[in-house]
Amino acid sequence: MPDFILYNSLTREEQTIQLIQPGHLRFYSCGPTVYSYAHIGNFRTFLTADLVVRTAEALGWQVTYVTNITDVGHLTDDDHADALGEDKMAKALRSKEGELFANVWDLARFYTDAFVEEWEQLNLRKPFVRPRATEHMREQIEAIQTLIKTGHAYETPDAVYFSVPSFKAYGQLSGNTRADALEEGVRDVVKDTNKQDPRDFALWKKDDKHLMQWFSPWGWGFPGWHLECSVMAMKYLGETFDIHGGGEDLAFPHHECEIAQSEALTGKPFANYWVHTRFLQVEGQKMSKSLGNFYRVKDLVAPNAEGGKGFDPLALRLSLLSGHYGKPFNFTIQNLKDAAKIVRRYQDAWDLVEGILHSDKPSGTDFLGKRLNENYDAILLAMTQNLNTPEALAKAHAGQKMIQGALSGMGKEAAKQASKWFQKVNALLGFIRRERTLQETNDTTDAEVEVAQALAQLIDTARSQKDFARADAIRTDLLQKGFEVRTTKEGSKVTKKIS
């Protein structure tokens, strides 16, 4: 297997990923704030995270993938969590659409559900956990208590601040170290004269009028935005983990602050590698509602009758894949149209291949296997080279053409190889077919099957930990519940026994 090389924003160079625990990637990627719909620029970042996960899986690694939901509205002027700006959720609730929610929690839940739905449409891998900021309040409060105790934070009448001067390495990620450098980036900041350093940022805001509030040792209030990612990442991935991802706009101050808080808390490195996805433009311009070029996934994929443009979500996925995450991406409708044709071509060819496999055609010879394996290896290699999706797609298109050209004379032996190639390419790049879970194919609302499927994944975890007794126990339990367990390339899968 090739090395997995990523550009590390922290060291500003491409590096080979050295896992903390060999064979097991621990990965955190920043998710959305759910006060409105995520746009396709946000989803480009989530797609990068998905590619990190899929490439790692293709290398045979176990992946623990965590991506959060910010359901505490951070301030509208979220460049600086110390700004006394307006809470985004409060603003959303006061808007026209907000009127229909009985409370701010329902608003957050509504946009969370919309987000997860678009996530699934884009065939993005389901994370191990999608922790919510509101559900990790104890961890946040305790982190602040520790930071105060160790001299990294202090309380004022308005807030608790992290003391930037107390953390020498501040600025290592963004290069922003001096107070004046930070000041330049500050907009509309209402100064708190009790702040000891202009760079200090809020860990806790005292505010008993905020819509979402918690009681704390500092009275009623809510946590600063940066804190949630620190405590949730460390809770599920450990004090030091491998990769942390997010959009480039998050590098400063969000990620810089995450590092400061986390490393001040533990005295250990926080994340070893940082991956930032660059911004997206639409038709050469910044997306904006006034220009009419502001797209959420649904705008592009919903049927025409419902006001959408009716594209296959996988075409959108392919379109986003066509640019390298480390460069700004110019999204165009023309590119999306082209992508739709390409996706269709792959889907049709795959269907024909499956048709041959299930026909009574003669076996023929395997004249494709070797070339297709080499082709797949080249695709995987490109992905391990800093997620080089343009290169990976070029190779994939060559492979697809190879199969296309061979279709007319293809027997079952060659079709078997072609089918395998489609499966592997789809597992890695995910744009040909949505990988359906059992839940979807049987009954989109079948909770028990989902439970069983999740249990089946625990079999794989147990095996990877060489705990075979536990793996067997889970399998026996599933059998008793009426499920059969199959071992597949994607791990253990369940099927409901037909009674």
Place this chain on the structure above:
Amino acid sequence: MPDFILYNSLTREEQTIQLIQPGHLRFYSCGPTVYSYAHIGNFRTFLTADLVVRTAEALGWQVTYVTNITDVGHLTDDDHADALGEDKMAKALRSKEGELFANVWDLARFYTDAFVEEWEQLNLRKPFVRPRATEHMREQIEAIQTLIKTGHAYETPDAVYFSVPSFKAYGQLSGNTRADALEEGVRDVVKDTNKQDPRDFALWKKDDKHLMQWFSPWGWGFPGWHLECSVMAMKYLGETFDIHGGGEDLAFPHHECEIAQSEALTGKPFANYWVHTRFLQVEGQKMSKSLGNFYRVKDLVAPNAEGGKGFDPLALRLSLLSGHYGKPFNFTIQNLKDAAKIVRRYQDAWDLVEGILHSDKPSGTDFLGKRLNENYDAILLAMTQNLNTPEALAKAHAGQKMIQGALSGMGKEAAKQASKWFQKVNALLGFIRRERTLQETNDTTDAEVEVAQALAQLIDTARSQKDFARADAIRTDLLQKGFEVRTTKEGSKVTKKIS
């Protein structure tokens, strides 16, 4: 319109509902604790609540319907919130199925989603809000602070208790007033020697090992179970509201404690009418997993291939409707089979009626309208007489037979009346067809349509408040967003304009 008469558990007599605000019913009904699946006995209680709502709607009342989700696991020995029993969520998380959740919040979310899905299958009305206990922590903490301040509660090293002797009317609902009467019902209670009266119940448990915890003026811990319903009911319905519902097992101690807390807080009556649904047996026995007669909705309605019994959820609804909520109900599979046949008969007849309406048959005469209107009035009358569903169903079956017998000679005029009858009966009893929302018919995941539909409901609210300017403004806004607004019997509905 007839009076709405309900048996009021508080006064132990049937009473005519006198609304606090004429024409507007404010109704709270206790929802499930989401540490596992709800069973059909629970759903019988939720169905009673649904019938209160539908009957009120049929009388032309506006309804604000609130039903909670208990997502803080209350203690396993939940007869007494002061028992140092085990937390139900913690127990669920330690179980086999629990292993697959990354945290207790995901477990609660999983069972909440499963619950809402079955709720929809049974065609139960969507509440105005489904508040979560975890999302109303501030209200609970502030209520405790007030109760301490006014001498109704006191702190011990382990908890904050409500002082039952401080509230003279304790026992008015259940009749349980004396300490010894309560002691009899107590199982496995680990005594807190700091309790001043054995009847005192916990408002806050101090416990820094509990899975879900909040910081409070009394340190880390979590609220007692009873408190959430008090604060959430009053938040959304006012300090005094009309009707409070729940299963009969909740009358004591849960509802008795709700009344004590709430009335001690406000000095006003809490709920004017209390409606309790009696228990359900299966085949003459208590439901239990060991007897193999323990059913959740899904067990009965999922396809055979998925391990279910494949019944139409509406047949289950009809089966549950066949018993009066105020009497124990003996659920049998035979009853369910019979119900399935009846539901099918209604559906077929309705289809035939619609067929005539959309055919080129002659108009004919309206020989049915008067009799069907009288029949519907009799059904509604039965429902207003303490939700007499057996009587309402008997009348409905007679109406259905009347239509059935008239089908062969039916022209469009008569069909119009028959169609109207089916619509009205379905709106009231809900067992013939699931009332689909626009969201379902167009795109089950279309968040925008749902937003628009909810906005359309605000038009009705604005109109009922005679705020016509606001109603118009919302309609204009919807038009601009590409929705048409139709006024229907069920209120304003939106349709996406086909572009």
